Amino acid sequence: xxxxxxxxxxxxxxxxxxxxxxxxxHPETSRRGNMFGMVGMGIAILATMFSKGMGFGGIALVIAxxxxxxxxxxxxxxxxxxxALPQLVAAFxxxxxxxxVFVAAGAFYAPMSFGIGTHEHIHAQSLIEMSLGVxxxxxxxxxxxxxxxxxxxxxxxxPITFAGQHWLNLALGILLVILIIAFVATGSGVLFWLIAxxxxxxxxxxxxxxxxxxxxxxxxxxxxxxxxxxxxxxFTIGNLLLxxxxxxxxxxxxxxxxxxxxxxxxxxxxxxxGGFGSEGGAAAGGGxxxxxxxxxxxxxEDAAYMMKNAQKIxxxxxxxxxxAQAQQVLREMADLLKKEGVEIKxxxxxxxxxxxxxxxxxxxEANVPYDEVFELEEINPEFAxxxxxxxxxxNDVTNPAAKTDKSSAIYGMPILDVERAKTVFFxxxxxxxxxxxxxxxxxxxxxxxMLFGDAKKVTQEIVQALQR
Ligand code: NAP
Numbered sequence: 001x002x003x004x005x006x007x008x009x010x011x012x013x014x015x016x017x018x019x020x021x022x023x024x025x026h027p028e029t030s031r032r033g034n035m036f037g038m039v040g041m042g043i044a045i046l047a048t049m050f051s052k053g054m055g056f057g058g059i060a061l062v063i064a065x066x067x068x069x070x071x072x073x074x075x076x077x078x079x080x081x082x083x084a085l086p087q088l089v090a091a092f093x094x095x096x097x098x099x100x101v102f103v104a105a106g107a108f109y110a111p112m113s114f115g116i117g118t119h120e121h122i123h124a125q126s127l128i129e130m131s132l133g134v135x136x137x138x139x140x141x142x143x144x145x146x147x148x149x150x151x152x153x154x155x156x157x158x159p160i161t162f163a164g165q166h167w168l169n170l171a172l173g174i175l176l177v178i179l180i181i182a183f184v185a186t187g188s189g190v191l192f193w194l195i196a197x198x199x200x201x202x203x204x205x206x207x208x209x210x211x212x213x214x215x216x217x218x219x220x221x222x223x224x225x226x227x228x229x230x231x232x233x234x235f236t237i238g239n240l241l242l243x244x245x246x247x248x249x250x251x252x253x254x255x256x257x258x259x260x261x262x263x264x265x266x267x268x269x270x271x272x273x274g275g276f277g278s279e280g281g282a283a284a285g286g287g288x289x290x291x292x293x294x295x296x297x298x299x300x301e302d303a304a305y306m307m308k309n310a311q312k313i314x315x316x317x318x319x320x321x322x323x324a325q326a327q328q329v330l331r332e333m334a335d336l337l338k339k340e341g342v343e344i345k346x347x348x349x350x351x352x353x354x355x356x357x358x359x360x361x362x363x364x365e366a367n368v369p370y371d372e373v374f375e376l377e378e379i380n381p382e383f384a385x386x387x388x389x390x391x392x393x394x395n396d397v398t399n400p401a402a403k404t405d406k407s408s409a410i411y412g413m414p415i416l417d418v419e420r421a422k423t424v425f426f427x428x429x430x431x432x433x434x435x436x437x438x439x440x441x442x443x444x445x446x447x448x449x450m451l452f453g454d455a456k457k458v459t460q461e462i463v464q465a466l467q468r
Contacts, residue, residue, distance in 0.1 A: 009047035010241040016040030017248055027357075027364040027373075044241055082362065083322050086355050087151035090219045093226050094144035097203075100137025100229035101196055104130045107236045108192055114237045122187055126236050131180045133232035134192065135199040140225045142203030147219050150207075157215070160208040166273065172202050206272075214271045216355055217260045221272070224253025256356060263350035265402075265412035295431070298449040300458055303425055304465035310387035312343045314379065316416055317359045318352045319435065320393020320428055324455035327366040330392060333459055334368070336466045345386075346372055347379040347416050349397035354435075380417050389421035393455045395434030398442060410436045424448045427458045 016036045023033020045066070049059050080088050107130055111117045116126035149155040176198050183191040210218050227249025234242030261268050307313055315334065321327060334344045346368060352359045363373055374382075383389060391398055398418045401408040418424050419442055426443060429452065433439050442448055451458050 006047045006051045007240065009043050010244075013040040013044040013047070013241055014244045016043070017245055021248060021252055027360045028370050030364075044245075047241075082325070083354070084152070086216055086219060087148050089355075090144050090148040090151055090215075090222070093219065093222045094141050094148065096226035097137045097140030097142075097144060097222075097229060100133050100226070100233050101141065103233045104134040104137065104236065105192070107233075108189070116236065116238075120187075124184055127184045127187055128180075129232050129235040131183050131192070131195055133229050133236060134196050135176060135180065136225050136229035136232065138196050138199030139203035139206070140222050140229055142200045143207040143218070143225075144203075144222050146204055146207040147215055147222060150210075151215050151219075157211065159211040165205070165209060169202065169205055172198060172205070176202065209273070210271070214266070217257050217264075217266075217268075217271050220253050220257040220260060220356075221268075222253075224250050224257060227251070227253055260351060260356060263413070264410070265414070293444050293446070295443055296446075296449050297452055298425070300451060300461035301465045302449070303451055304462045306423060307337055307342065307388055307390070307462070308340050308466060310337075310342055312345070312382075312386045313337065313388045313390055314383060314386045314418075314421065315344065315346045316352075316389060316391040316394050316398060316418055317346065317348070317363065318392065318394020318397055319354055319358075320395075320455050322353050322358060322362055322393070324393060324457075326392060326454075326456035326459050327362040327368075329456055329459045329463060331363075331366040331368050333463050333466065334372075336463060340466075344372060345374055345379060345382065347374055347376065347383075347418075349376055349394070349414075349416050351413075352394055352397045376414060376416060383417045383420040386421040387423065389416075389418035389424045391418055391424060391426045392459065393428060395426075395428065395440055396436050396438065397434075399434070399438060399440045400442065401438055401440070408438050410438055418442070419445060419447070422447065425451055427451045427453070427455050429454060 017040045020033045020037030020040060023029040023031075023036055025033075045062070048054070049062050054062075076088065107114050107116060107126070108122070109119075111119060111122045111126070114126075117123045122130075146155075150157045176195065179191055179195050179198060182188070183195060207218060227246045229246070231243050231246025231250060234240070234244075234246050257268060261271060315330065317327070317330070321330065338344055346363060348359050348363075350356070353362075360373065364370075389398075394416075396402075396410055396413075398416050399408075399410060400415065400419060402410045402413040402415045405411060424442060424445070424447055426448060428450070431443065443450060453461075
């Protein structure tokens with residue numbers, strides 16, 4: 001394939017990748033967005049395989065790689081539980097980081113294949129690009145491995161801190177810059193591997209102090225790093241598409257991290273310095289507090305009766321719905337209530353669940369109509385005229401402490417004003433707090449009724465009661 005044709009193919013792929021990102025920004029267009037991405041990647045692979053200089057051996061290697069990687073990817077994608085997606089994404093990022101390290105090493109040891117000079121004399125500009133690629137790639141690799149281990153519960157999600165930690169990281173960061181400068185000046189192989197080693201250590205040290213609750217933001221930051229690493233490598237090997245795709249991933253990961261931090265009202269510096277967020281969520285007071293009013297617990301039958309007679313219900317899904325996989329039966333419940341003439345709306349908090357868009361994906365999977373799903377700003381004024389707020393497995397995103405308690409870890413986070421509804425139902429298994437480990441005083445309010453149990457089971461029982 002001629003140079004012009006392959007450049008044209010890369011351009012088409014880039015446009016498709018941009019359309020993919022645009023499509024993925026809304027559940028209604030996300031399938032189409034995914035399709036654009038897949039076609040774009042298909043064109044990119046074909047253009048690379050048939051570009052000038054790729055002999056039969058090269059093509060065979062690419063096909064073998066595709067077959068092995070594609071098989072593993074398909075098996076993993078079919079087996080993965082929705083709730084385990086964040087750790088899967090972290091695991092995949094570690095591979096992107098490692099790939100950047102390998103490509104940089106390949107370019108360093110075979111510069112002539114990439115047209116960046118000879119073994120004794122690699123162009124200075126390429127040495128800069130390659131050292132940045134290997135450093136960011138190695139940090140992404142070890143950082144993502146730790147993020148994976150924390151999210152998958154293979155190691156404690158609690159922040160690991162020690163005295164002088166930030167100073168040590170700063171010193172290692174300065175040492176890394178010095179090594180990169182020395183490498184660019186000398187082109188030494190020893191320095192190349194020292195940069196890689198130091199960056200692996202730095203990735204590890206940067207992520208261990210970050211608590212479980214902040215891990216999804218970190219995963220998105222590492223996603224951004226992996227994009228910049230790929231873009232750096234794109235410059236080294238002169239691949240236009242890799243530069244564009246890397247920059248798209250880098251920029252979108254950075255924007256996503258910003259959006260998530262805003263949703264949790266935390267600054268990115270605060271997240272990256274670590275120390276916030278425990279593993280699971282400590283048990284809350286449990287109603288044992290002497291001056292607390294008692295918790296009112298109801299049965300699925302009570303809930304069914306009250307909801308049947310309601311005019312407007314706002315459903316607030318959260319992480320517990322994802323754990324219980326209750327989205328399908330929730331939609332069945334909504335269908336039955338709609339038949340009774342009840343108006344149903346869904347309220348989505350930007351950080352409900354454990355990854356951006358978590359609730360949107362689950363509701364879309366259950367074929368909940370998109371026009372019934374509303375973002376926080378749109379739906380909040382409507383709670384005041386709702387008869388029921390049906391909170392299914394959500395906790396932190398409804399906690400009014402975010403508005404009133406300055407000492408609370410979630411202070412300042414925008415929340416869904418469920419307490420304004422006439423009655424609030426909370427489906428959860430017990431009195432445990434949410435991910436931020438903060439007690440929710442709404443459980444003790446007179447207009448709250450707790451429906452204790454697994455979200456799927458309780459909703460199923462409500463459905464049965466509605467059918468009677
Ligand atoms: P949450 O505050 O973590 O609360 C989820 C609740 O679900 C828990 O209190 C738990 O209580 C209940 N639960 C768990 N399994 C259940 C099951 N099988 N059936 C019924 N209930 C179950 O969740 P959220 O309100 O969705 O808030 C999300 C939290 O994650 C926020 O603190 C947010 O900042 C954080 N976060 C989110 C993102 C993101 O991108 N979405 C990123 C970073 C951090 P029981 O144990 O009593 O059942």
